[in-house]
Amino acid sequence: MPDTRGHMSPRGTPTERQRRVGSELRKMRIEAGMTVEFAAGLLGVPRTNVPNMESGRVGVSAIRVRTLAANYGCSDQDYVEALVRMATTRGKGWWESYRGQLPSAILDIDEMEWHAHRLRIALSVHMPGLLDTEEHARAVFEQVIPPIPRREVDLRVAHRLARQRALDKPAPPAVDLIIHEAALRMEFGGPKVAKRQLEHILKMSERDNVTVQVVPFKAGGFPGAGQSVIYAEGEVPQLDVVELDSTHGPEFLDSDMQLRKYRALLDRMHEVALSPSDSQAFVRTIADQL
Numbered sequence: 001m002p003d004t005r006g007h008m009s010p011r012g013t014p015t016e017r018q019r020r021v022g023s024e025l026r027k028m029r030i031e032a033g034m035t036v037e038f039a040a041g042l043l044g045v046p047r048t049n050v051p052n053m054e055s056g057r058v059g060v061s062a063i064r065v066r067t068l069a070a071n072y073g074c075s076d077q078d079y080v081e082a083l084v085r086m087a088t089t090r091g092k093g094w095w096e097s098y099r100g101q102l103p104s105a106i107l108d109i110d111e112m113e114w115h116a117h118r119l120r121i122a123l124s125v126h127m128p129g130l131l132d133t134e135e136h137a138r139a140v141f142e143q144v145i146p147p148i149p150r151r152e153v154d155l156r157v158a159h160r161l162a163r164q165r166a167l168d169k170p171a172p173p174a175v176d177l178i179i180h181e182a183a184l185r186m187e188f189g190g191p192k193v194a195k196r197q198l199e200h201i202l203k204m205s206e207r208d209n210v211t212v213q214v215v216p217f218k219a220g221g222f223p224g225a226g227q228s229v230i231y232a233e234g235e236v237p238q239l240d241v242v243e244l245d246s247t248h249g250p251e252f253l254d255s256d257m258q259l260r261k262y263r264a265l266l267d268r269m270h271e272v273a274l275s276p277s278d279s280q281a282f283v284r285t286i287a288d289q290l
Contacts, residue, residue, distance in 0.1 A: 013104060014055070014056030014057055015056075015104070015107070015108055015111060016105070016108035016111070016112065016241075016252050017086065017108070017111050017112070017115070018056035018059070019055065019056035020056070020086070020239070020241065020254060021056060021060065021065075021083065021086050021087045022053055022054040022055050022056040022057075022060070023054065023055075023056070023254070024083055024238070024239070025053065025054055025060065025065070025068055025083075026054035028068065028069060028072045028074055029054075029068070029072055031072070032072035032073050032074075034071075034072060036050045036051065038071075039068060042067055042068065042071050043064055043067065043068070059087070059090075060087050061087070061088070062084045062087065062088050065080065065083055065084045065087050066080060066084065069083070076236075076238075078236050079236050079238050079239075082234065082235035082236045082238075082239055083239070085235065086115075086234075086235075086239065089115075093110065093111055093114055094110075094162055094165055095107045095110035095111060095114075095159075095162075095163075098155075098159050098162075101155060102155070102156070102159060103249060105249045105250045106159070106249075106250065108250065108252065109163075109230070109243055109250055110163055110166075112230070112232045112241060112243060112252075113130070113163065113166045113173070113230070113232065114165075114166050114169075115232075115234075116166075116173045116232035116233060116234070117173055117174070117233050117234065117235060118173050118174040118175075118176070118232075118233040119173050119174070119175045119176070119230060119231070119232055119233070120176045120178075120229075120230075120231040120233070120266050121175065121176070121177045121178070121229065121230050121231075122177075122178040122179075122224060122227070122228070122229045122265075122266055122269050123177075123178070123179050123180065123183050123228050123229075124180040124182060124183060124224075124225055124226050124227065124228065125180070125182050125183050125186065125226070125228075126140075126183055126186075126228055126245075127140075127179070127183055127186075127197060127201070128177055128179065128201075129160055129163055129164075130163065130164055130166065130167060130175065131164075131177070131200060131201050131204050131210075132160050132161070132164075132197070133193075133196055133197050133200050134157060134161055135189055135193050135196065135197075136188055136189055136193055136194070136196075136197040137156075137157045137160040137161070138153060138157050138189070139188040139189030139190075139193055140188050141153045141156045141157060143188070167204075167207070167209070167210070172209050173209070174209050174211075175209060175210045175211070176211045176213075176270075177210070177211065177212045177213065178213050178214075178215060178266070178269045178270065178273050179201075179212065179213070179214055179215070180214070180215045180225075181214060181215065181216045181217050181282075181286075182217070184198065184214065184282075184283060184286050185286060187290075191290040192290070194290055195287050195290040198283050198284075198286060198287035198290070199287055201283060202280060202283055202284060202287070205276070205279075205280055205283075211276050212276065212279055212280070212283070213270065213273035213274060213275070213276055213279045214273060214274050214278075214279040214282045214283065215269060215272055215273045215274075216274065216282065219272040219273070220272075222268060222269055222272045223264075223265045223268050223269070224265040224266075224268075224269060227244060227245075228244065228245035229242065229243070229244060229262060229265070229266065230242070230243040230244075231262050231263065231266055237259075240254070240259050241253070241254045242254070242258060242259065242262045
């Protein structure tokens with residue numbers, strides 16, 4: 001909210017979603033060839049408010065998004081209105097109960113998954129968090145180096161299971177999963193835990209909105225091997241985002257070039273993967289071997 005001098009109260013560290021709204025407004029301004037001073041004049045705010053808005057450090061109202069878009073010459077109304085909804089959706093998501101207890105980037109993944117219209121996920125050596133069982137998740141977190149306290153393991157397991165609420169909300173996203181055989185054969189927690197994890201994946205793959213495909217070892221090499229990728233489709237293609245896992249935490253990508261790259265990568269992985277029905281049979285075979 002502006003104070004009596006027209007300044008905006010800054011947030012703390014912005015979420016990835018808040019940062020994205022600001023970066024889209026900045027992209028729109030630069031493509032229009034407009035200056036920070038021009039934007040400040042349109043909104044009637046000090047010049048310093050614009051960089052804060054474009055970095056996500058201060059919020060932006062629906063009327064201001066529309067004012068900027070119109071004066072920047074953006075004629076894509078679907079994009080503008082999607083950006084308005086993105087800027088003004090401030091409801092407290094379930095993940096907020098974990099803020100201050102888990103890294104904010106992890107909560108950004110929760111928010112990304114919750115608001116996605118479709119999720120395309122590819123994993124080479126990990127099981128998908130959205131389909132994790134409690135005992136499998138616990139076995140994974142117990143392998144963290146350096147070891148984390150039992151209380152934090154419990155917290156991370158509870159969070160992992162809560163993350164799966166995105167699949168159970170009234171209008172869940174379509175989820176297309178591509179899992180490499182290597183991930184399916186990892187026996188975190190031992191054979192019994194691994195078997196129950198595979199059976200859970202089979203059960204979830206029967207949902208109308210969940211598709212599971214397997215890339216077998218015999219498929220050979222393919223682009224993106226070794227990466228863990230989540231491609232979240234937004235309300236419009238311009239608001240898609242890619243999340244990559246790394247040892248240092250999640251990395252979010254949203255440039256046009258990066259989005260094209262990962263769409264092509266996922267398309268190629270889809271081509272080399274088994275069909276959904278063959279994948280179910282493949283997972284069942286591995287489970288039966290345990």
